[in-house]
Amino acid sequence: MSGYRGRFAPSPSGPLHFGSLVAAAASWLDARAAGGAWLVRIEDIDAQRSSRAAEDAILRTLAAFGLESDEGVVRQSSRSALYREAFERLERAGRVFGCRCSRREIADSAFAGEATRRYPGTCRDGLPAGEWPRAWRVRVDPGEIGFEDRVQGSCRQDLAAEIGDFLIARADGSFTYQLAVVVDDAAQGITDVVRGADLLGSTARQIWLQRLLGLPRLRYLHVPVALDAAGAKLSKQTRARGLTPADAARLLPAALAFLGYAPPAELARAPVAELLAWAVHAWSEGDIPRAAALPAPADTMPSSREISR
Numbered sequence: 001m002s003g004y005r006g007r008f009a010p011s012p013s014g015p016l017h018f019g020s021l022v023a024a025a026a027s028w029l030d031a032r033a034a035g036g037a038w039l040v041r042i043e044d045i046d047a048q049r050s051s052r053a054a055e056d057a058i059l060r061t062l063a064a065f066g067l068e069s070d071e072g073v074v075r076q077s078s079r080s081a082l083y084r085e086a087f088e089r090l091e092r093a094g095r096v097f098g099c100r101c102s103r104r105e106i107a108d109s110a111f112a113g114e115a116t117r118r119y120p121g122t123c124r125d126g127l128p129a130g131e132w133p134r135a136w137r138v139r140v141d142p143g144e145i146g147f148e149d150r151v152q153g154s155c156r157q158d159l160a161a162e163i164g165d166f167l168i169a170r171a172d173g174s175f176t177y178q179l180a181v182v183v184d185d186a187a188q189g190i191t192d193v194v195r196g197a198d199l200l201g202s203t204a205r206q207i208w209l210q211r212l213l214g215l216p217r218l219r220y221l222h223v224p225v226a227l228d229a230a231g232a233k234l235s236k237q238t239r240a241r242g243l244t245p246a247d248a249a250r251l252l253p254a255a256l257a258f259l260g261y262a263p264p265a266e267l268a269r270a271p272v273a274e275l276l277a278w279a280v281h282a283w284s285e286g287d288i289p290r291a292a293a294l295p296a297p298a299d300t301m302p303s304s305r306e307i308s309r
C-alpha cells in the first residue's frame, strides 16, 4: 500500500443517490489507482437529520457497488471529544468568539452552499453584557487562500471578504461540519479528498482550520455534481431517487460514464468487480469533466409516478 489514504464521507440523512455514488466511486478509484487505502466515514454529526437506517442502507448499497471500507467505519457522533479538543486549541489561540446572532443568521452561514452569505462580523468584538452566545465562530484573516484542485484547477478564496468568521460550534454543544471534517481527515491520516464540487466552496475554510490547528495540507479533487432535469443538485430535498443494491449492475456504468469513462462494449454487462478492476487501470483525472455540475442520466431521476405522489 502506498501512503495514499482517501475517504468517502456520506451524511446518513437519506439513501445514496446518483451524485453521491459518483463521489464514492471517484474516491475509491483514485485510492485504488494510487495503491492506497479507502475509508468510509459516516458524517452523522447532525443527529436530527441522521438515522441508523439510512446509514445501513448506504453501506449495503456501497457494498453492492463493490465499494467497501478498508478499515472500520467511523461515525462522527462518537468523536465529540476530538472536536472539543480542537475547539479548545483554537480558543486558546484567541481565534474563537461567541456569536448571539439570530437562528436565521446562523443558519445562513452554517453550511457549505455556494449561496452562503458573508457574516458581517456583528459579534466579533464581544457581546453586550447579559447576552449569551448561540454559537461560536472562528476568526478569519484577510488574504486569499489558494489551492490547486486536481480537476477544477486553480481555486482561491478570500475568506474575510467572501465568507467572514465562520461557525465551528453551537450552544447545544455540537460542532459544525467544517470543524469535524478537518479534525477527522487529520485524525484518520487522510491524504486525498475526492468529493463533489458542491464542497469546493468549503475547501478554503477547511484549509484555514488546518493551518490554525497545524494539521497537514491535503490534496483535493472535486468531481462534477449531478443535476436533475430542473438543474438542481440531486439530494434528498430534491427527491433524487434513492439507490438500492439492485441498481449496481445498471448504474455503475452510468457513474463511470459521468466521470468521463467509455468502458469497452464487452464490459457493458460485466459483473461489478470486473468493471471496477478495468476502471482502476483506466482511471485518469484528466478525463473527468472539468465542470462544477452536469446533468445526471435520465434513469436516475424519480419516475413520473414517484413525482406525482
Ligand code: GLU
Pocket: 008, 009, 010, 011, 043, 181, 195, 199
Ligand atoms: N458529509 C458531506 C456530505 O455528505 C461530505 C463531506 C466531505 O466529503 O468532505 O455532503
